[in-house]
Amino acid sequence: MDYEEFKRQLGKAGISGREFSRIVKLNPNSLTNYSKTGKIPAHWAIVVVLMGEMAEKGLDFKTVIESVELEPNKPRGAAKDGQFGGNRKE
Template structure:
């Protein structure tokens, strides 16, 4: 389904993209990102079409959705300290000691640093911050 038809179906249902996203426990961006592609995935097209037809027939689709128990989708990416968002990647830092002041070595470059982000040339040895 092209994105404009998708929006038309949401209009029939009396919904904005934001309201639709909230009803299906998605983020609005996860829906509007499809505008650039020009088409929406078939599962979203089916849901929007059913909602539009149900609304036209006087059926309360909100009550139907309210009876369904489901978990929201987990956001993709999930950037955290030492890990960029997007596709799953290996951890960037490997702990080489215990405690808050011990070295963390970048798994890719071999450079070392501590948990505060202070960086220095890694030699594979444990270091205490006070020495650097």
């Protein structure tokens, strides 16, 4: 899905990119990166299309998604403790 279609689907759902990021626990900077490349990953494309369709049919997708216990992704390269890099050499 291209970024313009993603924005159109957000409009159908009645939400902003920032709200989408909050609902699905996505770092808002990721959406900025997708806007620069012009392409949305397939899994987020499916999610936003379903949100748009649910909203058009009067279904409350926000409550459904927020009822799922999602954890935000850790930054790439993050260790188990959330710190970058490896062990310090002494």
